[in-house]
Amino acid sequence: MKDVWLILSLFIISGLVLLCGCTGTQESAPAISQQVAAIEKSVLNIGYQPSTHQMAFMTAYSMGMYNETLGPLGIKEVKAYSFPTGAPEMQAMLAGDLDFAYVGAAPFVTAVATGLDAKIIAAAQTQGSSVVLKTGLDYTGPQDLKGLSIATYPAGTIQDTILRTWLKEQGLDPDKDVKIIAMGPGDATTAIMAGKVDAVFLPGPSPTTIVEAGAGKVIIESGEMSPNHVCCVLVASGKMIRDHPDIVAGVLKIHEKATEYNKQNWEEAAMYMEQMTAMDASITLKSLNVWDGEWVSDPHIIFDSVASYAQDQAALGYISKSLSGADLTDTSFWDKLNS
Numbered sequence: 001m002k003d004v005w006l007i008l009s010l011f012i013i014s015g016l017v018l019l020c021g022c023t024g025t026q027e028s029a030p031a032i033s034q035q036v037a038a039i040e041k042s043v044l045n046i047g048y049q050p051s052t053h054q055m056a057f058m059t060a061y062s063m064g065m066y067n068e069t070l071g072p073l074g075i076k077e078v079k080a081y082s083f084p085t086g087a088p089e090m091q092a093m094l095a096g097d098l099d100f101a102y103v104g105a106a107p108f109v110t111a112v113a114t115g116l117d118a119k120i121i122a123a124a125q126t127q128g129s130s131v132v133l134k135t136g137l138d139y140t141g142p143q144d145l146k147g148l149s150i151a152t153y154p155a156g157t158i159q160d161t162i163l164r165t166w167l168k169e170q171g172l173d174p175d176k177d178v179k180i181i182a183m184g185p186g187d188a189t190t191a192i193m194a195g196k197v198d199a200v201f202l203p204g205p206s207p208t209t210i211v212e213a214g215a216g217k218v219i220i221e222s223g224e225m226s227p228n229h230v231c232c233v234l235v236a237s238g239k240m241i242r243d244h245p246d247i248v249a250g251v252l253k254i255h256e257k258a259t260e261y262n263k264q265n266w267e268e269a270a271m272y273m274e275q276m277t278a279m280d281a282s283i284t285l286k287s288l289n290v291w292d293g294e295w296v297s298d299p300h301i302i303f304d305s306v307a308s309y310a311q312d313q314a315a316l317g318y319i320s321k322s323l324s325g326a327d328l329t330d331t332s333f334w335d336k337l338n339s
Contacts (some may be wrong), residue, residue, distance in 0.1 A: 041074060042075060044070070045079050045100075046080055046098065047098045047100070047101040047103065049103070050276070051203040053104075053232040056102075056258040058277070059268075060254050062272035082277070084185065100235065102235075103235060104159075106157055106161040106309045106312075109306070113310070121241075121330055121334065124231075124296070126293060127292045129203045131201045131220045131225075132207045133198070134199060145167075146177045148179070150181065151187075151200045152182070153202075159202065159203070165315075165316070183200075208286050249333050252333050298334060299330075307323070307324055
């Protein structure tokens, strides 16, 4: 009888040990998995566009700043993806294909309103776009644009939002009084040079390319249409912010360093842009001498401007969700870096 009780006791104890062991493993597995995922982040995907507005990325990428700063954090490769405008770039980020993006604030607002999990961590640049009218057409004021065709970036982008809002402020219906045609910078530049459109509204250096070719003249700068407006920003995905804050801080540090470098080294910056976009460095330099833009980094100075795009896009019927500056911008990384 004693032997039976001994065997039964051992059986019960063994079962409890096995049960406890299984429970412990199940509880710790997610934590271990998360730690491994964090350690294994070795490749960054960054989106950008070929304009003077985003030259900080091109300089940083060309000079190897990412390798220098992020290498110790485990990043072995940074992949650069070029997009013609912000709309397809934000679609890529919505799909989870980009960790960071240099993009216009307006298409970012649209993307957040449709579910994008990301935040602006830095400004990139303010103003810096121009309306160029085809050679041979006269311009004395906004009413002269009535009946004309204007090529600009697709719906929901910075240029589209500013142009449509400005036209409404001038008493023109952007859907009836003018014909706005969605195009990327390359196609729009070709179109006005070929006489297929009457005007374009594009970021630098495209306006300078058109003017230098004798195909048009600048009639108004974006800073006149929307004073001190933010244009491009640096965005980090929500996953990067939550799971890899050290890498986010590193990317922000690189952005600020490249921005300050560009301010003091226009020729070198233009050369790096030419290497990545094949855009003539001499045209880029001429563009920088005449644009009304400015390279910036501090997200605080664009906080209200970004929020205003949400209001503008709601008024245009592009979004239905109410978004505040806090919904769109995370200044904590900047504050910690510059404290």
